[in-house]
Amino acid sequence: MSYLDKLLEGAKVEWKPLGEIAELVRGSGLQKKDFTETGVPAIHYGQIYTYYGLSTTDTKSFVSPELAKTLRKVDTGNIVITNTSENLEDVGKAVVYLGKTQAVTGGHATIIKPGRLLLGKYFAYFTQTEEFAIQKRKYAKGTKVIDVSATDMANILIPIPFPDNPKKSLEIQNEIVRLLDSFTALTAELTAELTAELTARKKQYEYYRDMLLTFPKDNLMA
Numbered sequence: 001m002s003y004l005d006k007l008l009e010g011a012k013v014e015w016k017p018l019g020e021i022a023e024l025v026r027g028s029g030l031q032k033k034d035f036t037e038t039g040v041p042a043i044h045y046g047q048i049y050t051y052y053g054l055s056t057t058d059t060k061s062f063v064s065p066e067l068a069k070t071l072r073k074v075d076t077g078n079i080v081i082t083n084t085s086e087n088l089e090d091v092g093k094a095v096v097y098l099g100k101t102q103a104v105t106g107g108h109a110t111i112i113k114p115g116r117l118l119l120g121k122y123f124a125y126f127t128q129t130e131e132f133a134i135q136k137r138k139y140a141k142g143t144k145v146i147d148v149s150a151t152d153m154a155n156i157l158i159p160i161p162f163p164d165n166p167k168k169s170l171e172i173q174n175e176i177v178r179l180l181d182s183f184t185a186l187t188a189e190l191t192a193e194l195t196a197e198l199t200a201r202k203k204q205y206e207y208y209r210d211m212l213l214t215f216p217k218d219n220l221m222a
Helices: 003-007 120-126 130-139 166-212
Strands: 013-017 022-026 040-043 061-063 072-074 079-082 094-097 103-105 109-114 157-161
Touching: 072 109, 079 120, 094 120, 109 120, 120 157, 120 166, 157 166
Parallel strands: 040 103
Antiparallel strands: 013 157, 022 109, 040 061, 072 103, 079 094, 079 109
């Protein structure tokens, strides 16, 4: 049982198809050669599993306003999820866009626009669970390139607490996100501290190693 499952224990939970609680819009177009130094914020599907974390307020890339007119729009609070990758693990990676300026995305990604029963970051955390992995595996197609279509993604079941009370449902989802954010921040802090400690110990080891294994050259036997 995942930590998310434990947080939901005791709550009235209904598993709902994603397509019932959110609008899914499949992207199209957008290649790396389209990127510009400035312009309209753009999220490329490949960057979701190589650059972004669970959420972002800024985008790594931009496109011209002219091209942006032809691409799918990403509003604040929307989720961009990958449909395609060379491996199953990276399919279904999600990032919540929290930027104030409307962004765009292209092919191999789907924009998920949450309805009144779904909090974007709650869904993004759910995509990291084993339950989500099991479901996406069922819909995955391809061998060298793995794809889960937007249509199939819409069939994936999401646990929604108190679905008959949207306000209470979002309150619980917010609390789950708050707790998971805290654990994520703590993990990152501990990782940074351990990395710093290991680096310091490595330098200490190298110092004493070099000191203990360095001898005056005039003591060498002729």
